[in-house]
Amino acid sequence: MTDYDVLRVFCAPNGGYGNELGVVRDGSVLPEPERRQELAAKLGFSETVFVDDPERGVVDIYTPTLRLPFAGHPCVGTAWLLDVPELVTRAGVVGARLDGEFSWIEARPEWAPPRTLRQYAAVAEVDDLAVPPKGEWVYAWAWEDEAAGRVRARAFPGRDDGIDEDEATGAAALLLTGRLGRALNITQGVGSQILTAPQPEGWVEIGGRVRLER
Structure with missing residues (x-):
């Protein structure tokens, strides 16, 4: 192996x-x-x-x-x-x-594969979503606190590979940050945290904590 x-x-x-x-x-x-x-x-x-x-x-x-x-x-x-x-x-x-407990990368939104960024009016709507039909990669999100840049999100890859929902998705966070043009603090899946920050000339930083499992 x-x-x-x-x-x-x-x-x-x-x-x-x-x-x-x-x-x-x-x-x-x-x-x-x-x-x-x-x-x-x-x-x-x-x-x-x-x-x-x-x-x-x-x-x-x-x-x-x-x-x-x-x-x-x-x-x-x-x-x-x-x-x-x-x-x-x-x-x-x-x-x-x-940077301390966070690992950061800098990338460009156009590098990310296509995603449907679907905004909902309330966090509860995102929490209550069922897995959508296959075929469309959906990043469902809502403002938890718009002034503070806090977002609630869930990600549904829409593929036939056994992964109905991604717990944390950096590429989708990259696209959302590029669209909104502001730093975000995203809670995705059950409880994962993704931080983002726009940079000059169209770049975006994405950061998070990493743990070695085995």
Whole structure:
């Protein structure tokens, strides 16, 4: 069996929740995209990262069914694990930094895969949502405190890969921040926390707590 680490990314202040992530530190053991896709499907995480160069931060990202040019929570988690100043993804170079308990990356909204950002009038409406039909990737959100930039969100990938809801989704937070043009403090899923901040020239920072599970 290929060795891999399991992280939880975008954890709550108490260290709980967060979205699980698989990271294969030695990507050379599975160089072929087809075999990487097979392992990602077998592991069943919302994303699995293969590290092709740990010093330069070159990474390759897969869902159970797709290869992605960029994804938020995999980049936040892998940057924390490797402790590198940047990651090289197929979409572009992602800046990375550690600030106390938070791991941050800097990316561009146009790198994120398409998402339907669906706003609701109240937090209770988001909390009460059932999983929508397959086919559309939906990021459901509502203001918890608009003046403070606090958002309640849930994410529904709409894929046939066994993942009905993502506990924490950096790429969708990136898109929402790009649309709203302001810093956000997002509570997603059961209790995960995602922080974002717009940067000059269209960049956005995404930050969160990362924990090593095993």
